[in-house]
Amino acid sequence: MALRPFCCALLRRRSTLSAATALGSVAACLVISQPKTALAQFKPRSMHVNSQQRTSPNDPATFQADKVDYNDVEHTVTWTGNVQVWQGDRVLRADKIVYDRDTGLMAARGNVVTIQPNGSVIYAHYAELTGGMKDGIMLHVNATMPDNAKLAANGMRRTGGKINDMSRAVYTACEICEKDKTRPPFWQFRAFDATQDLEHQKIDFRDAYLDILGVPVVYLPYFSMTDPSAKRRSGFLMPGLTPHDRYLGTYITIPYYWVINQQSDMSVQGLLATKTGPQLSGLYRNRLNFGLLSVRAGIAYDTHRAKMYTNNFGDEEKSGGNHGLQGHVFVSGNFSINKYWLAGANINYTSSANYMRDYRVQGYGADTLNSNAYLEGFGTGSYNRLDGQYYEGLNQGIIHNRDLPLVLPRYTYSFTGQPDMLGGRLSVNTTDFNVKRDNGVSDQRGELQLNWNRPFHTKMGQQFLLTLRLDSMVYRARKLYQQPTYYNTAHTSVTGQVLPTIALKTNWPFVRTFERGRGTQLIEPIVQGIYAPNTGNNGNDMIPNEDSMSYEFTDSTLFSLNRYQGTDRLDGGLRGNVGVHANWTWDGHIVDLLAGESFQQHITHDMIPYSGLDHHASDVVARARVIPSQYFDFTARMRLDPHKTKINFGDALFSAGVPHFRVRGGYIYEPVTPYYYFATNYRAYSPNQLYTTQTSELSGGVSVDWQSWHASGFSRRSLSRKNFVSLGGDIGYDNDCFAIDFMYLKQYTTIGGQQRNSTYLITVSLKTLGAFGLK
DSSP: OOOOOOOOOOOHHHHHHHHHHHHHTOEEEEOOOOOOOOOGGGOOOOOOHHHHHHHHHOOOEEEEEEEEETTTTTTTTEEEEEHHHHHEEEEEEEEEEEEEETTTEEEEEEEEEEEOTTSOEEEEEEEETTTTEEEEEEEEEEEEEGGGGGEEEEEOOOOOTTTTEEEEEEOOOOOOOOOOOOOOEEOOOEEEEEEETTTTEEEEEEEEEEEEEEEEEEEEEEEEOOOOTTTTEEEEEOOESSSSSSOOOSEEEEEEEEOOOOOSSEEEEEEEESSSSOOOEEEEEEEEEEEEEEEEEEEEEEEEOOOOOOTTTOOEOOOSSEEEEEEEEEEEEEEEEEESSEEEEEEEESHHHHHHHHOTTTBTTTTEEEEEEEEEEEEEEEEEEEEEEEEEEETTTTTOOGSOOOEEEEEEEEEEEEOOOTTTTTEEEEEEEEOOOSSEEEEEEEEEEEEEEEEEEEESOOOOEEEEEEEEEEEEEEETSSSTTTTSSOOEEEEEEEEEEEEEEEEEEEEEETTTTTTTEEEEEEEEEEEEEEESSTTTTTOOSOOOBBBSSSSSSSSOOOOBSSSSSOOOOEEEEEEEEEEEETEEEEEEEEEEEEESSOOOOOOTOOOSSSSSBBEEEEEEEEEETTTTTEEEEEETTTTTTTEEEEEEEEEEEETTEEEEEEEEESSSSTTTHHHOGGSOOHHHHHHTTEEEEEEEEEEEEEETTEEEEEEEEETOOOTTEEEEEEEEEEEEEEEEEEEEEEEEEEEEBOOOEEEEEEEEETTTTTEEEEO
């Protein structure tokens, strides 16, 4: 029996051939299990299943019908007209049902419908059922199952309510085409016979064909899949085949999914490659009553021997000892102790970065592999955190393991109080730590920061904010002559700093309406005065620097008391900040502008180059956001040196398009790359030499979608290096039951020892069966 319904497909034979090529790699005898792997979907065993097991032929049957006839001679009862019969957790509906009281057999005719405990609905022309409707036969069967799956057969025999044997079976998950029900579905499995095992939640097809748009493309003597009603089930998942990879060659993956119990599971995958040794990896997950635990690990025999290469700073890197038996372990746990305290850990370790590169382990491409363990506490207005951190370098071209810190312990506390009798609010903060490096500064810090804010306003609409702040730190440090400070001293030092700060900020917004009340205009002058003792003129030479290497003077930090990212370095001296904020909003249009400048009495000679604060009058910072309509938006920021009329920082983003089509682009410019401060003794170089390491990049992309089709492309180019960083794109099609996607990615940069490469990926998804791809 052919399954008629289903979706009006737009793809033709070209897409069928693509699917056939992808499926051609599947073995002739294939067992597939498709679990829903999200731990959030773990539920206790369905109560319907338990009630099914308790159902007995002696259970009372309830019925309703338009008419009832009793035949005392034949001992039968005939129900006609909108007949419904309930027994246990099963329901039977039909136009007519004849019930034999001697044998317990029910014969149903006309629009026969049975509702199963697992949620499936079976339609038939004729059915004979007995044994509490758990045994019997049906003719011309159509079944609808979860996830919109459909199963049809010429005939079906049910045994014990657990096994459904079907002849001439057809299975699909495609929608029915309302306009032409004779059209074949986009895809379907046709089988000589099939067995649906409700107890073990699987469907077995024998002598089966996979049809695409009604054309047979693959023959499988045997095919097994998970029943769509199953939420989780152990079994083999779809194997993967990659024809070519730079480091693996041609490789296959064979995954297996194991349901351990109601709260935990495990996925195990074997990888066999032509260019290197095999790998065995796995993922274990457990959802506990008080938290989550996840363990991802792998072991492999890597036959690649890393070659010497020159990194970005001109140094030759020798990557030895990263072949042979290799592996990785990533452990993540989050646990609730009580309603106030949490504990957790993220432990990540790999035997080598090249192993992660060779076997495509998730996380490769980052500069470091980070691990931490922590204890967190939450109170009314307060936060506590005690943790330790460990870093493993993955990009030997930038960071070496001997340069990375071990932070153990680190303590953070933050408290914000309620308004006091003066109308102010007190906050207390501290971040204390112990840092150890094999190559670099090792130090300890204790910190106490007090901050008091008192807002008020005048009758004329002026808004004021008075801030009193006290920063105090004490340090013990050694090897200050090494990274990241590079100070010319070899002594172990114990020192500290105390900086009181007073600031008063005022902004005076002027607001008016226009366009007959449909628009508003805002002009807001902002003035801020800050006084603190001067901290410049090499006053920090004996103080280490762990959290203030990057200095951000932009529109977002124009009115900040401290424009360093951390507190190891503090802005001192007398200074004033001025700015003007303007905004126009009307009929869906927005124009928002901000410009400002800082004036300082003292110039910090130890400032990071190109900070924008190397004169009494700082660089001018500005921001503009323009949204003329829903079809275009633009945001840009910049920092302009008025003394040299030179831009020292700039970025811009735009997006334009109409429904189904969008173009995006961006640009960023910085005179110095942040890596240079960590990897190079920047104090030994002149600003002109530093300028050669500038960042200047342009990026863009386009996306389009129409009905079931989508496509996109992107490109990123380094203007300072005069070459591309990466580019790529994808194109795909998806409907209610099928999806195919083609992706291309080109990488031009070098990460560690990995050179530029190209990636091609084809992914095919069949709803309820899973996804597989070629890479």
